[in-house]
Amino acid sequence: MAIPTLPPYSIPLEVPTSRVNWQPDPKRAVLLIHDMQDYFVKFYGDNSPLMESVIQNLVCVRQWCKQQGIPVLYTAQPTEQSAVDRGLLNDMWGPGLTAADPKLQQVVAALAPDADDTILVKWRYSAFQRSDLQALLKNWGRDQLIIGGVYAQIGCLVTAMDAFMNDIQPFMINDAVAAFSEADHQMAVQYVAAYCGSVVNTAQLIGAAQSLNQDWLKARVLHWIDEDESHFDANENLMHYGLDSIQVMALVAELKKLGVQVSFEELARTPTLNAWWTLIESKSQPQ
CATH class of the missing domain: 3.40.50.850 (Isochorismatase-like)
Structure with missing residues (x-):
């Protein structure tokens, strides 16, 4: 049996959630x-x-x-x-x-x-x-x-x-x-x-x-807290800079779009830039 004539269809734009949190790496x-x-x-x-x-x-x-x-x-x-x-x-x-x-x-x-x-x-x-x-x-x-x-x-x-x-x-x-x-x-x-x-x-x-790196995360946080980069401490509690829970939830949603599944609770546990990036990296590794 040969391949049949194939009818047109609309590609589903919403992709299923993957079990893994792998990230594409141009070097790999x-x-x-x-x-x-x-x-x-x-x-x-x-x-x-x-x-x-x-x-x-x-x-x-x-x-x-x-x-x-x-x-x-x-x-x-x-x-x-x-x-x-x-x-x-x-x-x-x-x-x-x-x-x-x-x-x-x-x-x-x-x-x-x-x-x-x-x-x-x-x-x-x-x-x-x-x-x-x-x-x-x-x-x-x-x-x-x-x-x-x-x-x-x-x-x-x-x-x-x-x-x-x-x-x-x-x-x-x-x-x-x-x-x-x-x-x-x-x-x-x-x-x-x-x-x-x-x-x-x-x-x-x-x-x-292209975008998921520590510089992206830092830029996103600085935008929310409106803090000058020269005065920013990556190990400081971000809540002390004025970051609020709504912004943390927004970050969770953005990371999900980029394929990284993190929860509000995980980010709130240690709310510093360096801790967040360590967490994001760990979620991006092969499971």
């Missing part, structure tokens, strides 16, 4: 653009709003990764696949991409790889199967994998699980993946969030990695 991360070949994208039809949105978000993520020095990887199915190479995929999906139309093997134009990007030959659902992906991550000293592309409920999900099983933190980009349907999309992101990784939207991914 690799971007994987998964199966964004013309062959797989064509099943959504021409001028698909869903695919246009996914591609636009992947372009933004890829550009940001380039700026941050994050390696960019692609998976791409080959046009020449013997019955042995394709294995059980033949039973499930038929012959797949073939040499009959080699142009469909190309990655969509907006995401075309650069010379310094790496393309992995894709043989199975997981990008780790029969590829150098794990070895590349080890050689680069990287243990986070940011995943976008198609299809969310198949290759993207299985790759995320394989990453987790190899002690690599997977991040699935909710609005930069597409599935067969909205139900499949929700299943995929909910599974990753609950069992093997972190789910973020494009803005959260880029914003969290």
Whole structure:
């Protein structure tokens, strides 16, 4: 059975809460653009709003990764696949991409790889199967994998699980993946969030990695207490500077948007800037 014609759907903008508090780190991360070949994208039809949105978000993520020095990887199915190479995929999906139309093997134009990007030959659902992906991550000293592309409920999900099983933190980009349907999309992101990784939207991914640092926290606190930085003591009780409970609750909400789950009680226990940053760092480490 071949891949069916895929109907449009609206990507759920609200992401499920992940069980872990991992934060994307440009020094640890690799971007994987998964199966964004013309062959797989064509099943959504021409001028698909869903695919246009996914591609636009992947372009933004890829550009940001380039700026941050994050390696960019692609998976791409080959046009020449013997019955042995394709294995059980033949039973499930038929012959797949073939040499009959080699142009469909190309990655969509907006995401075309650069010379310094790496393309992995894709043989199975997981990008780790029969590829150098794990070895590349080890050689680069990287243990986070940011995943976008198609299809969310198949290759993207299985790759995320394989990453987790190899002690690599997977991040699935909710609005930069597409599935067969909205139900499949929700299943995929909910599974990753609950069992093997972190789910973020494009803005959260880029914003969290760029802004969540001690300087951001200090600037936020100084804004609230209206204190000159030259007179500020990072070990002083912030309540003595006039910080109130409403501002602490606002900080809890902001941190949650950045993927850090801290409670009002935890912040109130030791209300100093240095203590808060130590707490935030501990919440951002792998659980």
